[in-house]
Amino acid sequence: MTVEKMEAVEIFAAGEKGRGLRATRELKAGEVVFAEASYAAVVFDSLSMQVCHSCFRRQANLHRCAQCRFAHYCDRTCQRAAWEEHKQECAAIKNLGNVPKENIRLAARALWHMRKYGGKVSDSQLTTLDMLEDHVSEISPEDLKSLQADVQTFQAYWPRNTRRFGDSYVSHILGVIICNAFTLSDQRGLQAVGVGIFPNLCLVNHDCWPNCTVILNHGNKTALDSTLHSQRRIELRSLGTIAEGEELTVSYVDFLNLSKERQRLLKQQYYFDCKCEHCSTGIKDDLMMAVQDEDGKKPSPEQVKEVTELSLQTLEKIEKARTMGDYHEVMKLCYECLEKQEPVLADTHLYHLRVLSAASEVLSYQLSFKEAAGYARRMVEGYMKLYHPNNAQLGMAIMRAGVTNWHAGLIELGHGMICKAYAILMVTHGPHHPITKDLEAMRTQTEVELRMFRENECVYQSMREAALQGKPMAEPIEEQAESLSKSRK
Ligand SMILES: [Zn+2]
Numbered sequence: 001m002t003v004e005k006m007e008a009v010e011i012f013a014a015g016e017k018g019r020g021l022r023a024t025r026e027l028k029a030g031e032v033v034f035a036e037a038s039y040a041a042v043v044f045d046s047l048s049m050q051v052c053h054s055c056f057r058r059q060a061n062l063h064r065c066a067q068c069r070f071a072h073y074c075d076r077t078c079q080r081a082a083w084e085e086h087k088q089e090c091a092a093i094k095n096l097g098n099v100p101k102e103n104i105r106l107a108a109r110a111l112w113h114m115r116k117y118g119g120k121v122s123d124s125q126l127t128t129l130d131m132l133e134d135h136v137s138e139i140s141p142e143d144l145k146s147l148q149a150d151v152q153t154f155q156a157y158w159p160r161n162t163r164r165f166g167d168s169y170v171s172h173i174l175g176v177i178i179c180n181a182f183t184l185s186d187q188r189g190l191q192a193v194g195v196g197i198f199p200n201l202c203l204v205n206h207d208c209w210p211n212c213t214v215i216l217n218h219g220n221k222t223a224l225d226s227t228l229h230s231q232r233r234i235e236l237r238s239l240g241t242i243a244e245g246e247e248l249t250v251s252y253v254d255f256l257n258l259s260k261e262r263q264r265l266l267k268q269q270y271y272f273d274c275k276c277e278h279c280s281t282g283i284k285d286d287l288m289m290a291v292q293d294e295d296g297k298k299p300s301p302e303q304v305k306e307v308t309e310l311s312l313q314t315l316e317k318i319e320k321a322r323t324m325g326d327y328h329e330v331m332k333l334c335y336e337c338l339e340k341q342e343p344v345l346a347d348t349h350l351y352h353l354r355v356l357s358a359a360s361e362v363l364s365y366q367l368s369f370k371e372a373a374g375y376a377r378r379m380v381e382g383y384m385k386l387y388h389p390n391n392a393q394l395g396m397a398i399m400r401a402g403v404t405n406w407h408a409g410l411i412e413l414g415h416g417m418i419c420k421a422y423a424i425l426m427v428t429h430g431p432h433h434p435i436t437k438d439l440e441a442m443r444t445q446t447e448v449e450l451r452m453f454r455e456n457e458c459v460y461q462s463m464r465e466a467a468l469q470g471k472p473m474a475e476p477i478e479e480q481a482e483s484l485s486k487s488r489k
């Protein structure tokens, strides 16, 4: 199954962090360090009817498994490809009479897989689920209670006629899933749709300013053999030149948080204290909390405190209104908050950026591209001062801002941003990823339009207006891909 090569990496003792992976030769920016198929993966409970359980594509009119009535597939081909990993699950769901939560389904799939192929599927798999950390001894009493309940559900779910696993072993596997499972996104990388286990990837330690990124690339269905395709696949890609012997790292959390907050999130989800350089010395914390400083005229500390508190409260309200789909309310809150923020907070302040992001997202969803474009540009300018230049989230944000500016008729700005995003995604996603291919098409299209614009601006604008009135061109921005970060779902 995991047939891909691991020649560029080796395991080493990474001090306090336990085991880690390091490069065995120099790696270049955008290089695939390794690719790995999932050991096991499942679709989220909430999306079981909207996402194919075989290839994880989001699709309308999925075909339902007639036996369990739970699994859904694009077509017979996907169903056949998935039968090997679904058949025991299918019978277990029928016997139990209901469908257990995703983490229990994932644990069962992992253990069926282990029974069939062994803990180590091939020489290129560097570790086993048995050897991974579960952190069960560190979890809170409350979480421990729910873990024990999950163990019982698992035991009821596991087929009676096959050899059983002891409770403590099941609890180890569930613990491994909590701190090592990776969120899988759909084919476009836009929405988180499921969760999977990738043993080699579990060996890559965290750094808030990492030298690698993980991207899902299920590959081209016709080009890959169907087993690999249906098993889902990640790529670890290097973000810059990595020296021989250097440790490989990825980030488990979004960098756009203060170092204290990132440390808190990491401790809570992954049970370690981040001692990376950016956390230890608080690199960029000052920018993320910076205040206006025009000609040395700074706002008073009281003013800063007032606006900071107001921003925090408003961000909560924005989130609430957004979940309820009340976009009118979101925009009202954004306008009020931005007016207060602008004279006080700097353009890299986190709370300011979060409001700009909400405003541009909602406005482009409502097809108010002209207004959205300005907010999107300011957001991206702030992001570029904070993120690693090859951060995947930065690339995606620039892409969305570029599309918004393009739709607003700001073709020069739009084209410039689309080119910038393309350059980043060539590193983080690679030339074969569906999003990179989309971007390439947009780059060509905007290039043609830019030429037209330079020849005759008037004609260009009226053509754009007509095109936009005909059809909404923006895709609604869904739950932003957390596909790059580990999830405890
Ligand atoms: Zn499918």
Ligand SMILES: [Zn+2]
Pocket (backbone or CB within 6 Å): 065, 066, 067, 068, 069, 070, 071, 086, 089, 090, 091
């Ligand atoms: Zn079934």
Ligand SMILES: [Zn+2]
Pocket (backbone or CB within 6 Å): 207, 208, 209, 262, 274, 275, 276, 277, 278, 279, 280
């Ligand atoms: Zn850190």
